[in-house]
Amino acid sequence: MQSAVHWALLGLVIERPSYGYELAHRFEHAYDGMLQLSGFSYVYTALDTLLCRGMIEEISGTRTGRQPKPRYRATAEGVRSYQERLIAQMREDFRRSRLFARQLAVFAQEPEIALDVIERYGQACLEEAGETPVLAPAGPCADPVSGLAARLVSEERRLAMGARLPWIDYARREFKALAAGRIQPR
Numbered sequence: 001m002q003s004a005v006h007w008a009l010l011g012l013v014i015e016r017p018s019y020g021y022e023l024a025h026r027f028e029h030a031y032d033g034m035l036q037l038s039g040f041s042y043v044y045t046a047l048d049t050l051l052c053r054g055m056i057e058e059i060s061g062t063r064t065g066r067q068p069k070p071r072y073r074a075t076a077e078g079v080r081s082y083q084e085r086l087i088a089q090m091r092e093d094f095r096r097s098r099l100f101a102r103q104l105a106v107f108a109q110e111p112e113i114a115l116d117v118i119e120r121y122g123q124a125c126l127e128e129a130g131e132t133p134v135l136a137p138a139g140p141c142a143d144p145v146s147g148l149a150a151r152l153v154s155e156e157r158r159l160a161m162g163a164r165l166p167w168i169d170y171a172r173r174e175f176k177a178l179a180a181g182r183i184q185p186r
Contacts, residue, residue, distance in 0.1 A: 001053065006046045007085050008035055010078055013056050017073035020044050030149065047072060055081055104171065111178040118175065122168045129161045 001007065005027075012018065012026050024040040037043065050056040055078030059071045074082070107114035 001049070001081075003046070003049075004035055005037060005042065006049055007082065009043060009046045010050055010055055010074065010082050013050070013072050014074040014079055014082055017059060017071050019069040019071045020047055021069070023047075023072075050078065053081075054078070101171075107175070108178060111175040114175045115172065115179065118168060118172050122165070122172075125161060125164050125168065129157070 008031055009023055009027060012023055012030065016026075018026065020043050021040065024037065024043045027035075027037060027043065047056065051058070051072075054075055056072045057075050059073055104114055104117060107117070
């Protein structure tokens, strides 16, 4: 399963059993600015996929009333698959960072181009750092799970930026040295 939206919806079902329309609203709140639904109806397509793959199941007895709303919960297979997806995603993030550094090194013969890329990357990082993260409301009515998610996202951003900005300075110094002829490219 490749869709980030499908995985995000599975995560929401793991977090708390829900029905489709409720999941769409929770998705909008939880992933605002990170992932986007093409429409609320997409949730039902994703739920069908998750059902077919055995990652979720319908909670029996939830199709009652005039407008039955089946509720879904994660299966053990769904939880296991979600865990594996998180690990794979982390490895992909590491690979992407190494790939960016390797691709930037292509400009060893033309360090001015690399310096331009570095400046633009640095600016994008500063813009990202300047965006105020959406924090969950505090107080007695606050959902402790979404509060935890907001705190984890905020701290991840802070620490990632704390690592990226010094790396940008390092890369800038390396390419300035190349441009000044103090280092010869190999």
